[in-house]
Amino acid sequence: MTSSKTARRRRVINRWSSDCWLCGLPIDLALASPAPGSFSIDHVTPQAYGGSDRLPNLRPAHRSCNAARGHRYVSQRPRLRLLGGAR
Numbered sequence: 001m002t003s004s005k006t007a008r009r010r011r012v013i014n015r016w017s018s019d020c021w022l023c024g025l026p027i028d029l030a031l032a033s034p035a036p037g038s039f040s041i042d043h044v045t046p047q048a049y050g051g052s053d054r055l056p057n058l059r060p061a062h063r064s065c066n067a068a069r070g071h072r073y074v075s076q077r078p079r080l081r082l083l084g085g086a087r
Helices: 003-016 063-069 080-086
Strands: 039-043 058-062
Touching (some): 039 063
């Protein structure tokens, strides 16, 4: 992971915690990508709809929760609690 990615990851965790904002369960920060329960950064307003990479638009998410949401708005996302927190 590059230093800029590491710094962005730290900023997101420091601002929002390490719980998945989509399912509410903790993210195992020791898991490496591409594990389904690993850490990823999700955009509140999807980049496909003009969402920025600025901190207020970024949230921590399990990789699988982020993938399940795709480029939909939060109100359009599937019921992610059914995924069991991507564990």
